[in-house]
Amino acid sequence: MKYENLVLDEERALYGIHDAEIKSCTFAGKADGESALKECQALKIADCRFELRYPLWHVQQAEISDCILTDTCRAALWYDQGIHIRNSELGGIKALRECDNTLLCACTIDSTEFGWFCRGVKMDGCKLNGEYPFLQSRNMEILGLTMTGKYSFQYVENVTIRNSHLDTKDAFWHSKNVTVYDSVVKGEYLGWYSENLKLVRCKIIGTQPLCYAKGLVLEDCEMEQTDLSFENSEVMATITGSVLSVKNPMHGSIVADSIGEIILDGHLPPDAHCDIVCREQTEPTV
Numbered sequence: 001m002k003y004e005n006l007v008l009d010e011e012r013a014l015y016g017i018h019d020a021e022i023k024s025c026t027f028a029g030k031a032d033g034e035s036a037l038k039e040c041q042a043l044k045i046a047d048c049r050f051e052l053r054y055p056l057w058h059v060q061q062a063e064i065s066d067c068i069l070t071d072t073c074r075a076a077l078w079y080d081q082g083i084h085i086r087n088s089e090l091g092g093i094k095a096l097r098e099c100d101n102t103l104l105c106a107c108t109i110d111s112t113e114f115g116w117f118c119r120g121v122k123m124d125g126c127k128l129n130g131e132y133p134f135l136q137s138r139n140m141e142i143l144g145l146t147m148t149g150k151y152s153f154q155y156v157e158n159v160t161i162r163n164s165h166l167d168t169k170d171a172f173w174h175s176k177n178v179t180v181y182d183s184v185v186k187g188e189y190l191g192w193y194s195e196n197l198k199l200v201r202c203k204i205i206g207t208q209p210l211c212y213a214k215g216l217v218l219e220d221c222e223m224e225q226t227d228l229s230f231e232n233s234e235v236m237a238t239i240t241g242s243v244l245s246v247k248n249p250m251h252g253s254i255v256a257d258s259i260g261e262i263i264l265d266g267h268l269p270p271d272a273h274c275d276i277v278c279r280e281q282t283e284p285t286v
Contacts, residue, residue: 003020003022003023004021005024006025007025008029008033009028009052011034011035012034013036017037018040020040021044022046023046023048024047025048025049027051027052034052036050036055037055040058042060042061043063045062045063046065046066047066050068050069052073053072054074056078056083057080058078059083062084064083064084064085068088069088069090072092073091073095075095076090077102083099085102090108090110090114093112094111094113095109097116097117098116102118102122104121107126107127110129111130113132114128114134115130115135116136118140120139121137121139122140123142123145126144126146127147128145128149131151132149133153134154138158138159141160143163145161145164145165145166146164148167149171150168151168152169153168153173153178154170154172154173156172156178159177160178162181162182163183165186166184166186170188170192171191172194173192174194175191175197178198179197179200181201182200185202186205187205189211193213194214194216196215197210197213198218199219202218203222204218204224204226205223207226207227208226209223209226211228211233214234215234217236218236219238220240222239222240223241223243226245227244227245228247229243229244229245229246230248230254231248232249232250232268235253237254239257241256242257242258243258244259244261245259245261246263246276247263248264248272249276250268253274253275254274254276255279257278259276259278
C-alpha cells in the first residue's frame with residue numbers, strides 16, 4: 001500500500017497499517033487529530049512533515065528518511081521497536097522514549113527530555129539540543145554527536161561515545177559503564193556519582209569534575225578550567241598538561257604534567273590514599 005501527497009489531520013489517520021510506503025505526506029490540519037500512525041508495522045516513510053501529537057507509538061520496524069517533525073509534534077516516537085531515522089529533523093518535547101533498537105543517522109534534534117528510558121539507541125553524525133537527554137537509557141553507541149544540553153546521560157548504563165562534542169552541565173551523573181573516546185566534554189560537575197566511567201584521549205572542560213566517582217579512569221586526557229577535581233573519587237588518571245586543582249581524591253593514582261593546587265584538608269577516611277604525581281613538581285596546599 002502506498003500513501004503519497006496526502007494531507008492527513010484526522011484522529012488515528014493511518015492507524016494499524018503495515019507493509020506500507022508513506023511519501024510526501026503532511027500530518028497537520030484543523031481536525032488536529034492525534035496518533036496518526038499508531039500500532040503500525042513495516043513502514044517506509046519519506047519526505048513527510050509531522051505537526052500533530054503522538055504520531056508514531058507502538059510501531060515496529062520503520063524506515064524514516066528526510067522528514068520533519070516540528071516543535072508541535074509532541075512525544076513523537078514512544079514504545080517503538082526497530083526504527084531507523086535518517087537525515088531528518090526531530091522537534092517537540094519528549095521526541096523519543098521507551099524505544100528499543102533505534103538508529104539515528106545525520107539527524108538534527110531539538111527536543112527537551114529526548115531519549116528517556118530507551119534501549120539500544122545508535123547515533124551517527126547527529127546534532128542534538130536538549131535540556132535533559134537520555135535519562136536512564138542503556139546499551140547505546142554514539143558516534144560523531146554534537147550536543148548542547150544540561151542534565152545529560154543521567155543514570156545511563158553501558159554506553160560508548162566516540163568523536164563527539166558534548167557541551168553539557170551535570171553529564172553522566174550516576175551513570176554506569178560509560179566509555180568516551182576522542183571527544184570534548186564541556187560542562188560543570190561532570191560525572192559525579194558515576195561508576196566505571198572511562199575517558200580516553202578526551203578534553204574535559206569545566207569546574208569540579210569527576211567527584212564521588214567509583215572506578216573512574218582517564219587515559220591521556222586534557223583538563224581545562226578544572227578546579228576541585230576528583231573529590232572523594234576512586235580514580236586512575238593520566239593527564240596531558242595541567243589541572244587547576246585536585247581536592248581530596250579517595251583512592252588510586254593521578255599523573256599530570258602539573259597541578260596548580262593539591263588540596264588535602266583531612267576530610268577523608270583514614271584508609272584513603274591516592275598517589276599524585278606531577279611531572280613538574282607542585283607542593284600540596286593543606
